[in-house]
Amino acid sequence: MNAESTYVRPARPRPTVVPPGGDGARLAALVLAMPMRVAATPLGRRLLAAATIAVVLVSLVGALYDHTDRPRPAGALAGAQATASRQAATATGRRAAGSPAAAKRTGGPAEAAAAWFAGKQRVERDHVRALQQRRVSPTERQVLVVAEAGASKVPSAYVTVRKGPDGWAAVS
Secondary structure: OOOOOOOOOOOOOOOOOOOOOOHHHHHHHHHHHHHHHHHOOHHHHHHHHHHHHHHHHHHHHHHHHHOOOOOOOHHHHHHHHHHHHHHHHHOOHHHHHHOHHHHOOEOOHHHHHHHHHHHHHOOOHHHEEEEEEEEEEOOEEEEEEEEOOOOOOOOEEEEEEEEEOOEEEEOO
């Protein structure tokens, strides 16, 4: 059996658009009808499908990247800085503030890790910042800290802290 079609469709008469007005209106009607003429061809349908898929994918990726982490409010940062300055003021002497044992009783895991790392690097607590935390277990965190130890010296490390009955304390 022959798979080819034996019937050939007669050519369709093109609908003529007769807009009212002069040459400008006729040109505007042709320009507005152009997308429909292109979509009537097989190549035009493929291009239209590709453009639709591209718009959907771009919208999806844009929606995914729209939901980023929000910055902390300024009040939370000010509270953490005030807690750190109070702890530095209550420490007696440079040796007591710089010792790793002084990091035992602090507000949170970031403060405990920063205080411990300040003691290890022998810098003031104000020169150490906690950048991020990684939760290992409900009572253990790893905190990435960085210290400004000199003009070109900026050491960093992951400090493991555990929560005990006295609060957060640095382990390493």
